[in-house]
Amino acid sequence: MTLGLRKIVLLTLIGFVFLMANIVVVANWVSEFGVSEFAQNIKNNYLTGTAITIIVALLILLVNPKRTSGSKVAGLVRRCPVCDHVLFSRGSYCSGCGSKV
Numbered sequence: 001m002t003l004g005l006r007k008i009v010l011l012t013l014i015g016f017v018f019l020m021a022n023i024v025v026v027a028n029w030v031s032e033f034g035v036s037e038f039a040q041n042i043k044n045n046y047l048t049g050t051a052i053t054i055i056v057a058l059l060i061l062l063v064n065p066k067r068t069s070g071s072k073v074a075g076l077v078r079r080c081p082v083c084d085h086v087l088f089s090r091g092s093y094c095s096g097c098g099s100k101v
């Protein structure tokens with residue numbers, strides 16, 4: 001993890017803690033501006049069960065189930081494309097079937 005990413009994570013966590021500490025103030029602010037009523041109106045009019053089902057189906061169809069060969073899976077773990085054996089090492093051959101990875 002780079003230093004810049006650590007700083008972003010730390011600032012996000014600090015902001016989250018401040019938000020949770022003032023949750024009553026934030027809830028009153030949201031209620032005062034009518035955001036919750038607007039969200040309820042949108043949910044009642046536009047988010048029917050059919051719309052949610054279509055959105056979920058499109059999200060499932062848009063995801064690529066195959067990983068590219070150059071992608072890192074959890075950083076250290078890879079799978080053999082021939083026998084689907086889990087490879088923990090960075091070797092170029094599978095220990096299960098002996099094929100080149």
